[in-house]
Amino acid sequence: MSVIVLVEHSQGVFKKKSLEAIQYAANIAKSMGTTVTAVATGNVGNSEMQALGQYGAQKVLHTTDTRLDNFNSRAYTKVMLAAAQKESAKVIVGLHDTVGKAVSPRVAARLKAGLVAGAVSYPDLSKGFVVKKNAFAGKAFAFVNITSDVKVITLMPNTFPVVKGEGSAAVENLDVTFEDKDFSIQVVEVSKASGSVPLSEAELVVSGGRGMKGPENWGVLEDLAKELGAATACSRPVADSHWRPHNEHVGQTGGTIRPNLYIAAGISGAIQHLAGVNGSKTIVVINKDPEAPFFKAADYGVLGDVMEVLPRLTEAVKKFKAAHS
Amino acid sequence: MKILVCISQVPDTTTKIAFSDNNTTFSSAGVTYIINPYDEWYALVRALELKETGVATDVHLVTVGKADAEPVIRKALALGGDEAIRIDIESNDTYLVAAQIAEYAKTVGYDLVLCGKESIDYNNGAVGAMVAELLDMNYLGFAAKIDIAGTTATVKREIEGGEETDSCALPLVISCQKGVAEARIPNMRGIMAARTKPLKVVAPAAIDALSTIVSYEMPPAKSGVKMISAENMDELVALLHTEAKVI
Ligand SMILES: Cc1cc2nc3c(=O)[nH]c(=O)nc-3n(C[C@H](O)[C@H](O)[C@H](O)COP(=O)(O)OP(=O)(O)OC[C@H]3O[C@@H](n4cnc5c(N)ncnc54)[C@H](O)[C@@H]3O)c2cc1C
Ligand SMILES: Nc1ncnc2c1ncn2[C@@H]1O[C@H](COP(=O)(O)O)[C@@H](O)[C@H]1O
Numbered sequence: 001m002s003v004i005v006l007v008e009h010s011q012g013v014f015k016k017k018s019l020e021a022i023q024y025a026a027n028i029a030k031s032m033g034t035t036v037t038a039v040a041t042g043n044v045g046n047s048e049m050q051a052l053g054q055y056g057a058q059k060v061l062h063t064t065d066t067r068l069d070n071f072n073s074r075a076y077t078k079v080m081l082a083a084a085q086k087e088s089a090k091v092i093v094g095l096h097d098t099v100g101k102a103v104s105p106r107v108a109a110r111l112k113a114g115l116v117a118g119a120v121s122y123p124d125l126s127k128g129f130v131v132k133k134n135a136f137a138g139k140a141f142a143f144v145n146i147t148s149d150v151k152v153i154t155l156m157p158n159t160f161p162v163v164k165g166e167g168s169a170a171v172e173n174l175d176v177t178f179e180d181k182d183f184s185i186q187v188v189e190v191s192k193a194s195g196s197v198p199l200s201e202a203e204l205v206v207s208g209g210r211g212m213k214g215p216e217n218w219g220v221l222e223d224l225a226k227e228l229g230a231a232t233a234c235s236r237p238v239a240d241s242h243w244r245p246h247n248e249h250v251g252q253t254g255g256t257i258r259p260n261l262y263i264a265a266g267i268s269g270a271i272q273h274l275a276g277v278n279g280s281k282t283i284v285v286i287n288k289d290p291e292a293p294f295f296k297a298a299d300y301g302v303l304g305d306v307m308e309v310l311p312r313l314t315e316a317v318k319k320f321k322a323a324h325s
Numbered sequence: 326m327k328i329l330v331c332i333s334q335v336p337d338t339t340t341k342i343a344f345s346d347n348n349t350t351f352s353s354a355g356v357t358y359i360i361n362p363y364d365e366w367y368a369l370v371r372a373l374e375l376k377e378t379g380v381a382t383d384v385h386l387v388t389v390g391k392a393d394a395e396p397v398i399r400k401a402l403a404l405g406g407d408e409a410i411r412i413d414i415e416s417n418d419t420y421l422v423a424a425q426i427a428e429y430a431k432t433v434g435y436d437l438v439l440c441g442k443e444s445i446d447y448n449n450g451a452v453g454a455m456v457a458e459l460l461d462m463n464y465l466g467f468a469a470k471i472d473i474a475g476t477t478a479t480v481k482r483e484i485e486g487g488e489e490t491d492s493c494a495l496p497l498v499i500s501c502q503k504g505v506a507e508a509r510i511p512n513m514r515g516i517m518a519a520r521t522k523p524l525k526v527v528a529p530a531a532i533d534a535l536s537t538i539v540s541y542e543m544p545p546a547k548s549g550v551k552m553i554s555a556e557n558m559d560e561l562v563a564l565l566h567t568e569a570k571v572i
Contacts, residue, residue, distance in 0.1 A: 071484070073454060073464045096450075098485050102466045105451035106458035108420065114535030115419050117449040130539055135447050139342045141542045142447065148535040185463055185493045188479065192487035200485065204572070228572065246469075246503065247483065252338060252445060253362065253503055261571040272338055275445075278544070282569040284561070285550070295550050300564060304555030316558035320566065 003029040004037045004061075004083050005093040006076070006103060007052070012044045017095055017157040017201060019055045024122070024155050025093040026056025031125055032090070037061055038169065039083045041068040041076070046171055053167030061086065061174035067183045073102035075182040080107045082176045089150065096154040097200060104154045114146035119153045137252050137275030156279075157201065158258050199248065202231035205259045207250065207277070209235040211266020211287065211306055215243040220310040221265060227317045233257065235267050251276035265306045269294025286310070326473070326495070327383045328372045329430055330406065331440035331452060333361040333416070334390060334397040338445065344541045351541065358393075360401050363441025366508040367501035371471055372439055373405040374506060380473050383407050385433070389416040389425045395524070402519040403511040409524045418534035423455030428530040430460060436495040437478070442467055442502040450500070457498035465491055469504030
């Protein structure tokens with residue numbers, strides 16, 4: 001019996017959200033009186049894997065087949081199934097991201113395990129195995145009880161703060177038997193967005209709407225994002241008008257994000273926009289219309305013209321950083 | 326080539342969400358149900374385009390749900406498609422839904438299964454990948470563009486921090502999002518035609534749900550916005566540091 005968790009790295013460095021997933025899995029394991037095994041693939045160093053112990057992993061199962069360097073859900077499902085069998089896994093944790101959303105349901109289907117997708121709480125074991133999850137695009141939460149013996153959870157990234165502790169994980173090799181068909185998807189082309197911080201992982205996000213008036217005005221928004229180390233996002237009409245790339249579009253039909261800070265500049269706050277961002281911990285709204293609906297969903301509001309407020313805010317952040325460095 | 330499009334019914338995007346019976350039941354009173362936008366605008370329309378261009382021979386639509394799901398699947402048929410299948414069981418567990426679809430799909434043998442990237446009610450984004458596993462097929466999630474030539478699909482899709490184009494032999498399951506197609510409006514001819522198109526009601530396979538929703542909760546109400554003077558961005562930064570603790 002154990003809890004296993006799939007972890008992702010970028011060029012040999014584990015992603016913060018994967019550390020969060022390990023810590024999450026470790027806390028579940030503790031309440032069940034068992035241990036956590038992380039499952040890692042590809043080219044990642046031993047010391048990096050051992051360091052996962054600082055977040056609660058007792059063991060890391062590592063599989064190195066180079067064909068896994070291109071993610072594909074079928075092969076990764078085999079990896080997780082092999083790990084689940086080896087560890088007699090009772091709970092299987094992944095992230096609610098593009099990788100986890102492709103692998104976890106497959107693993108769940110294969111093991112006939114109930115799935116909670118997009119968890120935002122620890123399971124409540126006093127009532128069975130009840131996990132809180134996002135529903136109705138952030139307008140509500142649902143509490144889902146998994147009734148099968150094995151349980152699969154995808155954790156919403158950025159739900160719990162990551163705390164580094166002590167410990168070192170034991171690294172073991174994981175043998176997985178693949179078939180040719182597990183690698184039958186050919187990658188033709190990959191293009192990574194040039195932005196420094198990927199939106200889905202960003203803790204701080206500066207976002208612009210139609211109130212920015214045109215793509216030529218985005219400089220003031222990007223300056224602020226750069227000063228904060230934030231990612232940039234936008235409303236749907238902005239992406240539809242090609243002012244900004246489509247991968248920046250957030251909302252019901254775009255990406256769902258839950259950063260610590262979401263700064264919305266010149267965005268009215270339509271319900272479909274809020275659907276993608278109202279999980280943000282703190283929301284700052286800059287709008288020249290006091291009646292803009294977004295103010296109702298905001299923690300801090302600034303009534304004013306984005307072209308004046310954004311540069312002032314950038315200056316204030318600069319000053320703050322100078323004083324705190 | 327046969328395509329199966331998975332259609333789910335969801336509350337309209339502007340629905341005011343409310344619960345009854347001590348927060349254990351979703352209140353459907355006054356709620357308008359629509360086709361899940363990702364299924365309608367992207368998966369279904371792309372399937373229709375593939376039929377119109379002669380790539381696909383058959384486009385079938387499937388929904389897992391009780392009789393109350395019928396108006397929505399009829400609406401989908403009005404956009405196009407040759408026949409619709411309703412698998413007659415309550416659809417409240419992801420595994421149950423996926424396994425019902427997979428069982429039905431096996432009886433027909435589809436080359437391509439299209440679904441939406443997620444249903445906008447429970448936001449799981451899980452049915453497509455589960456169906457793929459149960460049918461032992463490849464799965465490509467978050468497609469933004471789908472082309473089929475012969476028996477090979479070329480799919481541009483979202484990956485973490487960017488985009489990837491993949492090529493893969495059919496059969497295949499793909500989840501669709503923005504970019505795959507342009508939304509269509511049903512016309513009178515389609516609506517009339519849909520009336521005579523077959524809507525098969527299929528008895529569910531013996532499959533147990535593996536989860537149940539026990540209750541709901543509304544997010545805590547925001548304590549109210551704190552307005553900061555546009556002249557005083559230092560104060561905003563200070564509050565973000567000391568009060569919100571986000572910078
Ligand atoms: C089914 C459906 C799905 C949708 N999905 C999405 C989605 O995923 N994401 C999304 O964003 N939208 C989505 N929409 C669209 C959504 O309803 C809104 O139309 C959209 O969010 C509005 O974008 P906006 O706030 O940028 O523009 P607007 O509504 O035009 O608002 C612009 C705002 O900027 C303010 N402003 C103007 N000039 C200035 C200035 N100089 N300084 C400060 N403020 C200024 C105005 O007061 C106004 O509040 C969807 C709609 C539908 C029907
Ligand atoms: N009850 C259902 N019947 C048919 N297809 C469904 C059903 N529920 C979900 N789907 C399909 O699966 C996709 C993902 O849904 P979900 O995993 O529920 O977020 C949807 O966009 C639909 O295409």
